[in-house]
Amino acid sequence: MQKRLILDGPLLEITISRLCQQLIENHQDFKNSVILGLQPRGIYLAERIHQRLEKLLNKQVRMGFLDITFYRDDFRRRDIPLEANTTSVPFIIENQKVILVDDVLYTGRSVRAALDAMIAFGRPSKVELLVLVNRRYSRDLPIQADYTGLSVNTMPSQRVLVEWENHGAKKDNVWLVNY
């Protein structure tokens, strides 16, 4: 198994800062905007962005976690079912601008499921997608991110591995792994 570092700690910090600035540019004070991190891996990025935004804006920003397990389109098509995670959306998203946050955008199927899952909490006025790594030319569905940390060209045999400090890794790193 070979792996190549595509984003290291300092560069990741800069990327997250840029993403936050872009968000502020479009959402100003986040009065009618909320952040939804996708379980299981998107929530770490969502937490990071949320922290940074609150610091930059000096006010509270609403954030929730969305689990998409029950909305996936591959149920009964994989060997064993995926274990569900907690959904925590402690606010109404009716007429709010929702920013979905995930670590890697690959086929787009998770995002499709997330759009379904999100509707159970109301009808948002607008939905945007923020991803840390965009795997180019690999979409199964017509879904694109509004905010992208890094775009990479990958092959189906490769995987993008995002490691977070405090969540099972010593340092923040993003790897491209060959199998």
Next chain:
Amino acid sequence: MSQLSVRHLLGIKHLTNKDLQLIFQTADNFKDVINRPIKKVPSLRDVTIANVFFENSTRTKLSFELAEKRLSADVINFSSTGSSVKKGETLLDTVNNILAMKVDMVVIRHSSPGAPHFLAKHIRANIVNAGDGTHEHPTQALLDTFSIREKLGGVEGKKVVIVGDILHSRVALSNIFALQKLGAQVMVCGPNTLLPKYIEQLGVKVELDIDKALAWCDVANVLRIQLERQQIKYFPSLREYSLYYGINRSRLDALDKPITIMHPGPINRGVELHSDVADSEHSIILEQVENGVAIRMAVLYLLAGAEVEQ
């Protein structure tokens, strides 16, 4: 990623502690789903489920049907009254005919113990036992233990007494298995005639005096007297049973600690449980019903996922 160790839910006896924990974790998520503004998820949208009920049921049938609909499954209902069973069709034939209509899962209730096991041997669909005679009622035991876990924060080490007609109760047997697998201490209490012989071999305590049993326990699961299954008289009268084993306010007030009261329903008010207890703050009877839907969603979801396509 994880899955159950079984393909069918025939009884608690065949499940492991890990299975029970997985069902509880999944049910936690489904409980969250059924408390949302939109209570439906699309997980089982390509699954057809037949509810085959050869015996009367209100709660279980409604609960299963609601669970199936909340998972977006297609549902067909069958009850033996008004069907061709009356014309002499066998169980296997009836179910095979239903399966010929391309059904993926069968939820079955039958008055004969072992009927779901028999079906599981002969047909390909996933089987869920919704009560087979006096044998097992696994989803009831799952929702009972899930409710204890929710109310008391865990099941391990808790003392649970099952009161009443243990002899005819499938709820009692499934509950004993589930509670023991989760590490609880179990006692059964009732008149001698309604306790099965050799029940202590299952590792449960036996107590004939209800007041002593209530003083010992953290949770009392009160069962109905199943007059429809009693061919002979096991006690002189319902009034006498109520006097000796009926749980009322004064019995609970005499205890030095509050205990949790459960009942799988239907309640015979004034017989095994008095209204002042059934409607009190210690009773979690309606929580049990709510949890029933979440537990059944979890069971159906996990069993449906175990079926690998092609």
